[in-house]
Amino acid sequence: MNENHERKLEVTAKDVFDVLIKRWIVILLCGLVVASAFLLGTKLLITPQYQSSTTIFVLSKQNDDKLSSSDFQVSTHLTKDYARIIKSRDVAEQVKAQLGLEISASAVQGKISVETDDDTRIVTIVVKDPDPVMAQRLAEAIRVISAKKIVDVMKVETVTVVDTASYPTSPSTPNTRNNVILGGALGCLLAIAVVLLQHYSNDTIKDTDDVEHYLGLNVLASIPTNEPNTKKKKRGGRK
Numbered sequence: 001m002n003e004n005h006e007r008k009l010e011v012t013a014k015d016v017f018d019v020l021i022k023r024w025i026v027i028l029l030c031g032l033v034v035a036s037a038f039l040l041g042t043k044l045l046i047t048p049q050y051q052s053s054t055t056i057f058v059l060s061k062q063n064d065d066k067l068s069s070s071d072f073q074v075s076t077h078l079t080k081d082y083a084r085i086i087k088s089r090d091v092a093e094q095v096k097a098q099l100g101l102e103i104s105a106s107a108v109q110g111k112i113s114v115e116t117d118d119d120t121r122i123v124t125i126v127v128k129d130p131d132p133v134m135a136q137r138l139a140e141a142i143r144v145i146s147a148k149k150i151v152d153v154m155k156v157e158t159v160t161v162v163d164t165a166s167y168p169t170s171p172s173t174p175n176t177r178n179n180v181i182l183g184g185a186l187g188c189l190l191a192i193a194v195v196l197l198q199h200y201s202n203d204t205i206k207d208t209d210d211v212e213h214y215l216g217l218n219v220l221a222s223i224p225t226n227e228p229n230t231k232k233k234k235r236g237g238r239k
Helices: 002-022 024-045 069-077 079-086 089-099 105-110 130-154 176-201 208-215 227-239
Strands: 052-059 112-115 122-129 158-163
Touching: 002 024, 002 176, 024 176, 052 130, 079 112, 079 122, 079 130, 089 105, 089 130, 105 112, 122 130, 130 158
Parallel strands: none
Antiparallel strands: 052 122, 052 158, 112 122
């Protein structure tokens, strides 16, 4: 029983492999077509976004030598509060007014993301915009305005600059290479599914191997159809 079951599994796996090998050109073409569609969609439908980042360091006391461990822990936990202030509506309104933007404050907030690491007082401000120059200007304005806001609201001593706003030389999104690879993989998987479904849904007996495989019978003889000769005879009779 187990030997027969393992043999069937082996034959089935081999059959699947043979079917895929016979239709590898179709599978490859489907992968190329879908990958090309993903490439065109990425180029035509998705607007590139440029990312600029700036980093600040929030210090609760000017004299860091006298900063106790409890003060350090409190400062670390407060970084989440700093992130909320950076993305606040008031900061967005001031940035909008300073740069003369024609977009809403909520749109400015949507361009901002704040990254804070555990056990550190360093806060990274990340801004995305279709224009690389505007992304840098936004990041710089947000850093300056939010630093003043943090000092006023949180009553900290100072906010120092670790990294100024960077100028993005290439878009951060979309990732064209990954999209093309994903499209090719999806196309190949779809083609494999269709090929296997078409093959296994067709239960007709095609050759002697199918007779032995599905019916368990030995083929004693086969009769050739000889279709080409038959067609020639019919054509000759018509003449």
